[in-house]
Amino acid sequence: MNRRHFMAAASSLALATHADEPARKWRVVVLGNKGSYGHSLDTMWLKVPGTEIVAAADPDATKREATLKELNITQGFADYHEIAKAKPDLVAIGPAMGLHRDMVLVAAASGALGIYLEKPFCRTLAEADEIIAACEKHGVKLALAHRNRWHPTLPVVKRLVQEGVIGRLLELRGRGKEDKRGGMEDLWVLGSHVLNLGVFLTGKPMACSAEIMQDGKPVRPADVIRTKVDFGPIAGNEVHARFDLESGVPFYFDSIKEAGDPKVGFGLQLIGTKGIIDIRVDQTPLAHLCVGSPFQPMKEARTWVPISAAxxxxxxxxxxxxxxxMSHATGALDLIACIEDKNRQPLCSGADGRLTVEMITAVMASHVRQGERVSFPLDTQENPLASW
Structure with missing residues (x-):
């Protein structure tokens, strides 16, 4: 993160705690599906100064009425294609990613200036490119709700690594929650957070090699589930992937169904010759430092020291x-700041989301090609399991 982006994130946090609301009221329309708004992408705006929710869309009449009551608004749409009538400045899209492409295209053409989109970004690179093209065509800024990406501790962690606090960085190790969704679903839903953070901290991927397993055996075409609309074709309850980064550091991601405590494993470790930095996604403190070679046993107990924004x-x-x-206030305020400052994109933008989709697609592509090391940019825009 450069200094300007860091200051933007810090300013967002300051604004979120400021008592005085700006004169400008940003009109927000929230999109849901059967009462689902992702991680509170409907109610989050009640805590964001300078915004007002003016309408909600949901095809389920009962759930829609409940949402209108909760948000204390009266305007609701059964069909999200009608949201332009509400004259939105901002559109928040909460449903699962199977609807993201279609909803973003409508939101981008609605006259809105910004879109706040639930993660994961979308199902394929083809969808990602359509989304990015639509936003560029209509001059819309898009922020993807990987909320940890706005955490002011992150640039501190990046600086510590660059300064050699943990010595030479040897590798990154990330894991999902490894609950009942372990494997590819975990990679999509939780692993997307981890991949996004790893790339920010240490650089873009150059290649990937991976294996997807089902109950301890390599996934075959017969194991592919082709009816899950939200994910597209999906398979496997175990994933082992390696990404070779432009920095020269390998980035490993693993997920095994019900492998352990989901509150412990979900995160990322940066392992160096002189220590480890541990990042726990969605936790406070976000990061800890453990000094000392991770490969040398010690008689004394190692100390994990919290890392703050200072x-x-x-x-x-x-x-x-x-x-x-966690309330998304920092992400929302950064999106608004980006709309006002036309020279930059949100700290987690459509381009960032596309790269995460490309990394997940690469895992499937490598497995389909029997563990072959695949290079970036990928030579496919679709889900590799779809035509397997």
Whole structure:
């Protein structure tokens, strides 16, 4: 993150805690499906200063009425294609990613200036390119709700790695929650967070090699489930992937169904010759530092020191930092700041989302090609399991 982007994130946090609301009211329309708005992408705007929710769309009449009551608004749409009538400035899209492409195309053409989109981004690179093209055509800024990406501790972690606090960076190791969704579903839903953070911290992927398993055996075409609309073709309850990054550091991601405590494994470790930085997604503190070679046994217990936005072992300078980040306030305010500053994109943009989709697609492509090392950019725009 460059200094301007860091200051934007810090400013977003400051704005989120400021008592005075700006005179400008940003009109927000929220899109749901059968009462689903992702991780509170409907109610989040009640906590974002300078915004007002003016309408909601949901095809389920009962759920729609409940949402209107909860948000204290009266305008609702059964068909999200009609949202232009509400004259939105911002559109929040909460349903699962099977609807993302279609909903974003409508939101981009609605007259809105910004879109806040639930993660994962979308199902294929072809969909990603359609989304990005539509936003560019209509001059719309899109922010993807990988909310940890706006955490002000992240640039601190990146600086610590660059300064050699953990010595030479040897590898990254990421895991999903590894609950009942372990495997490819975990990679899509939770692993997308981890991939996004890893790339920000250490660089873009150049190649991938991977294996997908089902009950301990390599996935075959007969194992592919082709009826899950939200994911597209999907298979496997175990994933093992390696990404070779442009920085020269390997990035490993693994997920095994019900492998352990989902509250412990979900995160990313940066392993160096002189220590480890551990990032726990959605937790406060976000990161900890453990100094000392990870390969040398020690008689003394190792200490994990919290990393705050001020540095290692420093008191957290941002009040209520966990709530601010987890409530999406930082992401929403950064999106608004980007609309006002036409020269930059949100800290987690459509381009960032596309790269994550490409990494997940690469895992499937490598497996289909019997573990072959596949290079970026990929030579396919579709889900490799679809035509297997």
């Amino acid at each position: 540095g290692v072992g420093e008191a957290e300078p941002v009040a209520d930092i966990g709530r601010q980040v």
